[in-house]
């Protein structure tokens with residue numbers, strides 16, 4: 001039985017561990033931080049308490065166990081140790097939940113085994129997430145640990161959107177279908193957008209554009225996700241920082257047969273050396289915009305290709321939804337890049353989509369409307385908060401479980 005009011009949210013990457021301790025009474029952060037370069041000689045832990053100066057540890061963190069132990073010590077120094085009765089649960093971001101996990105789930109040995117079975121469809125992400133779970137369970141075996149899946153919000157994709165048009169038996173045998181990612185963000189932002197409009201999520205159709213280093217779009221009809229741009233893996237869809245997004249699958253055969261590249265090389269090329277980086281040598285949108293404003297032709301093409309793909313998805317999802325009430329921009333690029341938002345929406349007045357230049361140039365970390373009052377579709381900037389969403393889902397689950 002838990003009476004705690006705080007949730008520790010853990011997001012374990014291959015060499016990093018991000019954490020936030022969230023007070024569920026008001027959604028505020030009791031502490032937050034990040035351990036980087038786990039397993040490398042020059043590791044770094046940066047801890048930000050609610051008040052007082054931030055603290056840093058520069059040293060070797062051999063593995064995620066060492067990293068989480070150091071995080072626990074930092075929290076304990078603030079009087080917020082993992083043994084605190086205030087801690088209600090630990091919420092883990094898990095990238096791939098396959099078809100089985102469509103809801104936040106309390107982690108048992110069996111659940112962990114199933115997450116492990118999904119490694120072949122998420123080889124870059126699920127192993128790190130599993131390590132985070134194992135380490136946290138080791139430190140607090142008695143505490144509920146909840147997995148919140150990036151794929152879950154997309155589980156409602158209708159079959160015609162989730163299926164690739166390939167042989168059914170082959171697809172089923174290898175679990176090849178469109179799962180979608182960034183679901184926690186798409187869910188949070190689509191709901192926050194409804195709130196911004198003063199409506200219930202069930203009443204509005206929203207196109208969410210999550211534009212971070214990874215980027216994805218989703219079409220959300222009455223609170224239910226009906227289409228999203230990422231697929232079996234987070235490679236499909238929009239042009240991203242280092243990922244190509246959509247390409248003709250024939251490119252892979254061509255690079256292999258004619259170019260002599262091995263499968264792993266092509267995988268690395270498309271995931272890590274493509275997108276904005278591949279087109280112009282920079283994956284940070286700030287640099288791309290700066291260079292293209294200075295007349296750099298490669299950066300200009302990269303920016304235009306990024307925006308062109310975005311507009312294609314905007315148009316496609318308009319057709320999928322039939323009626324669009326709002327378009328929401330979120331994540332690093334979506335929240336901060338006025339040039340991207342302006343270019344994405346330019347010339348779409350006939351669709352009821354327009355951006356007011358003055359509103360678009362305002363910098364704020366609050367949800368805000370950037371379309372003119374007359375526009376049929378509300379265009380909004382809605383900062384995402386995946387950690388708060390994970391904490392809320394985990395908190396709701398442990399409270400339902402004890403009732």
Ligand code: ADP
Nearest residue numbers: 211212213214283284285286331332333336337
């Ligand atoms: P992640 O996908 O790693 O969570 P974020 O959502 O934090 O990424 O987005 C990171 C990206 O946001 C950066 O790579 C950069 O391209 C972009 N970005 C951040 N700040 C700005 C800004 N002021 N203007 C344009 N782009 C920005």
